[in-house]
Amino acid sequence: MINILFVCLGNICRSPVAEGVFRDLVGKRGLQEKIKCDSAGTSSYHIGDQPDRRMCQIARQRGLQLTHCARKLSGDDFYQFDYILAMDEANFEDIRNISYRSSGFYFPEGQLYLYREFDHLANGDLTVPDPYYEDIAAFDEVYDIVERCGHNFLDFLVEKHQLHT
Numbered sequence: 001m002i003n004i005l006f007v008c009l010g011n012i013c014r015s016p017v018a019e020g021v022f023r024d025l026v027g028k029r030g031l032q033e034k035i036k037c038d039s040a041g042t043s044s045y046h047i048g049d050q051p052d053r054r055m056c057q058i059a060r061q062r063g064l065q066l067t068h069c070a071r072k073l074s075g076d077d078f079y080q081f082d083y084i085l086a087m088d089e090a091n092f093e094d095i096r097n098i099s100y101r102s103s104g105f106y107f108p109e110g111q112l113y114l115y116r117e118f119d120h121l122a123n124g125d126l127t128v129p130d131p132y133y134e135d136i137a138a139f140d141e142v143y144d145i146v147e148r149c150g151h152n153f154l155d156f157l158v159e160k161h162q163l164h165t
Ligand code: 4NP
Pocket: 008, 009, 010, 011, 012, 013, 014, 015, 045, 046, 130, 131, 132
């Protein structure tokens, strides 16, 4: 089993939709017994909350129901997960620092990525933009980005771990 963790700041907008979209893609390729995923936030702001209603609305329009319950990234996660995908640079640095503080080691390079490293349209901008204080169009854009990244990241895993079905 390959365990994937998506991480943003609040765990109510970007990472839950990244998780939902990715799980859907994994299922469509019949890889649900080989790849599992979850999401978490670097902050405590929204622990226990459902995904942001605007993110849910956009996902629903695309045929996807988001059901995650927000939680904070924990020291245990660095042992449970094989890959961690950060939504932006601040998340990336926070993940590194939290891993060092809680586990005494930096989560290994090659297992920690900016998710947009997998976006072939990123054009040098490797941030999944935080939509929280933006209008609904920003949530639409986040969905498009995580969908592109999801396809490419899944291709990467299939190739690297020889998961061809
Ligand atoms: P997320 O968005 O990190 O994509 O879940 C945010 C959610 C909440 C806050 C910031 C970003 N906040 O400041 O409460």
